[in-house]
Amino acid sequence: MMQALYFFFSILVFPGLLFIINISLLYTGIMRKLTARMQNRIGPPVWQPFLDVIKLFSKENINTENARPGFTFWPIVVLASTFVLALMIPVSGMAPLATSVDAIIIIYFFAFTSFSLFMAGLSSTNPFAVTGSIRGLVQIFAYEFPFVVAMLVPLFFVGTLSPAIVNAYQLQSGSWLFFNFPIAGVVFFICLLAKAEIPPFHVPDAHQEIVGGYHVEYTGTRYAFMEIARSVKIFVLISLGIALFFGGASNIFLFIAESLIMLFILTVISVVAARVRINQVLKLYWFLGFIVLIELIVRLLI
Amino acid sequence: MESRNDANRETKQEAADRKKRTYALPIGPQHPALLESENLEVFLDGEVIKDVIVNVGYLHRGIERALQNRNYIQCIYLAERVCGICSGVHTISYCQAVENLLDLEIPNRAKYIRTIIAELERIHSHLLWAGVLAHELGFDMLFQIVWRDRELVMEILEELTGNRVNYSMVTIGGVRRDISKAAIPRVFKVIGSLEERIRNHMKVFLNDKILLSRTSGTGTLKRSEAEELSLVGPLARASGVHYDIRRDHPYAAYGMIGWDTATERGGDVQSRVIVRMKELLQSVRIIRNCLMKLSTTGDKIRLEKNCLAVPENEAMSRAEAPRGELIYYARSNGSDRPERVKIRTPTYSNLLGLRPMLKGQFLSDLPMIVASLDPCFSCTDRVALIDTSTWERKSLTENEFRRHIENRRREK
Numbered sequence: 001m002m003q004a005l006y007f008f009f010s011i012l013v014f015p016g017l018l019f020i021i022n023i024s025l026l027y028t029g030i031m032r033k034l035t036a037r038m039q040n041r042i043g044p045p046v047w048q049p050f051l052d053v054i055k056l057f058s059k060e061n062i063n064t065e066n067a068r069p070g071f072t073f074w075p076i077v078v079l080a081s082t083f084v085l086a087l088m089i090p091v092s093g094m095a096p097l098a099t100s101v102d103a104i105i106i107i108y109f110f111a112f113t114s115f116s117l118f119m120a121g122l123s124s125t126n127p128f129a130v131t132g133s134i135r136g137l138v139q140i141f142a143y144e145f146p147f148v149v150a151m152l153v154p155l156f157f158v159g160t161l162s163p164a165i166v167n168a169y170q171l172q173s174g175s176w177l178f179f180n181f182p183i184a185g186v187v188f189f190i191c192l193l194a195k196a197e198i199p200p201f202h203v204p205d206a207h208q209e210i211v212g213g214y215h216v217e218y219t220g221t222r223y224a225f226m227e228i229a230r231s232v233k234i235f236v237l238i239s240l241g242i243a244l245f246f247g248g249a250s251n252i253f254l255f256i257a258e259s260l261i262m263l264f265i266l267t268v269i270s271v272v273a274a275r276v277r278i279n280q281v282l283k284l285y286w287f288l289g290f291i292v293l294i295e296l297i298v299r300l301l302i
Numbered sequence: 303m304e305s306r307n308d309a310n311r312e313t314k315q316e317a318a319d320r321k322k323r324t325y326a327l328p329i330g331p332q333h334p335a336l337l338e339s340e341n342l343e344v345f346l347d348g349e350v351i352k353d354v355i356v357n358v359g360y361l362h363r364g365i366e367r368a369l370q371n372r373n374y375i376q377c378i379y380l381a382e383r384v385c386g387i388c389s390g391v392h393t394i395s396y397c398q399a400v401e402n403l404l405d406l407e408i409p410n411r412a413k414y415i416r417t418i419i420a421e422l423e424r425i426h427s428h429l430l431w432a433g434v435l436a437h438e439l440g441f442d443m444l445f446q447i448v449w450r451d452r453e454l455v456m457e458i459l460e461e462l463t464g465n466r467v468n469y470s471m472v473t474i475g476g477v478r479r480d481i482s483k484a485a486i487p488r489v490f491k492v493i494g495s496l497e498e499r500i501r502n503h504m505k506v507f508l509n510d511k512i513l514l515s516r517t518s519g520t521g522t523l524k525r526s527e528a529e530e531l532s533l534v535g536p537l538a539r540a541s542g543v544h545y546d547i548r549r550d551h552p553y554a555a556y557g558m559i560g561w562d563t564a565t566e567r568g569g570d571v572q573s574r575v576i577v578r579m580k581e582l583l584q585s586v587r588i589i590r591n592c593l594m595k596l597s598t599t600g601d602k603i604r605l606e607k608n609c610l611a612v613p614e615n616e617a618m619s620r621a622e623a624p625r626g627e628l629i630y631y632a633r634s635n636g637s638d639r640p641e642r643v644k645i646r647t648p649t650y651s652n653l654l655g656l657r658p659m660l661k662g663q664f665l666s667d668l669p670m671i672v673a674s675l676d677p678c679f680s681c682t683d684r685v686a687l688i689d690t691s692t693w694e695r696k697s698l699t700e701n702e703f704r705r706h707i708e709n710r711r712r713e714k
Binding site: 035038039040041127128131135199200202203206207208209210211271272273274275276277278279280 | 325326327328333334335346349436437438439440441442443444446447450510512513515516664665666667668669
């Protein structure tokens with residue numbers, strides 16, 4: 001009985017959905033504030049994303065005339081699949097839905113969230129959304145391979161398919177796997193930028209070119225879903241990075257400290273770079289994939 | 303004129319082919335990449351732009367007609383409001399036209415002050431442009447920093463003229479306010495720090511790897527194309543056309559001080575950046591020279607001239623606005639109002655360059671290329687055809703337009 005209660009608590013409250021939604025929205029707010037301060041602006045308060053989401057939930061959903069049936073369905077799928085991801089990735093060593101083959105499920109669900117965003121954009125049939133969706137899909141082809149290979153490097157090293165065990169291994173040995181595999185670590189970090197669609201890789205939602213990409217037509221609750229999913233995705237990627245490369249975390253305070261440092265580095269990169277073009281994204285990531293693949297093969301042979 | 307249009311016009315077969323292969327993306331009239339309303343119909347094949355149709359005419363304000371209803375002094379303030387960014391050079395150009403009508407030669411001190419205002423304005427306009435370009439590239443950091451530095455020049459303009467945007471400094475026969483001796487050291491100081499910062503931004507624009515990979519080689523416009531389409535301003539100079547009104551037909555004090563024009567050969571966005579950055583440094587030099595010369599001139603800043611009855615005459619005046627050549631044509635009829643004032647703004651000529659620049663480029667580069675032109679659409683719109691019975695807006699082909707003009711002439 002207690003065990004079942006604890007299971008539900010861990011899924012719904014800590015480190016489950018309630019905690020993750022709140023902290024990821026807060027992180028988005030911190031990121032916005034940091035960006036603003038770096039750009040000599042005052043910026044919104046850190047709780048601005050909460051206000052945005054609350055406001056969006058109170059707005060009506062507008063159905064466009066040409067929208068396909070999936071228009072309502074896919075945003076929910078986007079949110080649901082990011083939640084699954086969030087529950088599989090160890091936050092301070094705890095992953096409520098952890099299994100022994102997490103890594104494979106994580107890889108699939110990361111691809112699936114990107115795919116469902118693509119479908120969401122496509123089903124709105126707006127030319128800007130369609131262009132953004134296609135760009136998003138092209139970007140998946142670019143970053144997915146180096147991302148997966150970079151993920152596999154520490155997993156193979158420890159000999160497991162569960163990020164939680166890598167996390168524990170790092171804590172036990174006291175060393176960061178990043179220093180063992182600097183190339184894979186850097187590649188993972190660069191892929192993280194593209195996966196989270198943070199500048200300079202915000203190609204699919206480049207608002208100067210295609211207004212907003214996928215979510216041009218989305219309003220109200222559906223848009224709120226997509227915004228939450230976006231924030232959660234950034235948080236999930238950061239916690240995955242900590243578990244695999246950046247030292248791991250045994251308690252929540254250590255975890256927050258580490259993730260804030262990562263968030264800071266992410267923000268600095270996003271601030272000092274211009275957006276790259278989609279063909280440059282492809283070129284860059286295939287190059288990265290090649291390098292990290294060599295590292296993986298070398299490590300496997302040694 | 304005729305042959306160029308024929309070359310640009312596609313056959314019916316070509317149009318049908320294009321429709322089959324491409325899909326249309328409407329950029330504008332409301333779009334984040336455009337700061338004003340204007341429509342670009344872009345035909346895409348994947349991410350590559352196959353063709354562009356430029357539709358202007360969303361911002362017609364009837365300023366030329368309104369100028370005919372005001373007397374010469376009132377017109378100064380209306381001409382100032384043709385463009386929100388290059389307001390100073392519009393008044394300079396308008397006042398020069400009226401001075402030409404009246405055969406006036408303004409005092410030297412007024413010439414120097416006009417030059418200082420025009421160049422300060424060029425600095426503010428080019429910095430604004432650099433910020434917009436950085437923003438269109440997705441580089442918001444640079445955008446914010448450049449615009450922060452633009453505040454320096456805005457403050458100087460406010461100190462000298464009393465206003466940040468519409469300076470109301472120039473008037474017929476001279477200028478309205480003198481630059482006092484006390485203000486000069488402060489201007490020197492700010493100009494010095496501005497120069498340092500401009501050099502800093504230049505370093506970023508010329509060395510940042512991602513910026514370079516986006517800007518160099520994109521939106522290329524050959525020298526022959528620029529000459530054929532008679533483009534003006536920094537856009538033409540970036541393609542290697544040596545054409546600068548300030549040098550070729552000096553007005554105000556440009557013939558009396560030392561400075562250089564900036565030209566580049568590349569014709570791509572990167573060259574446009576370099577040209578404008580060099581121009582910024584030249585503007586700093588011009589302002590310095592003018593400020594130094596101010597002490598050698600007399601105190602007179604304005605010739606009092608009665609503008610209530612301007613004798614029948616016609617005159618033209620040209621000036622180099624930040625965006626290129628600006629032309630004012632004025633015709634007087636002996637009354638206190640101009641019979642006709644015709645304005646040709648630089649964007650009007652430069653818009654023709656948009657199509658050759660955009661063809662074959664990536665959609666990702668479209669906002670940047672459009673911004674590299676430094677368009678000012680509200681200045682460009684000169685005429686709107688509206689059927690008063692249905693209130694529908696029409697656009698005419700060249701032949702229809704000629705017929706329309708001939709009909710009008712016959713009616714008269």
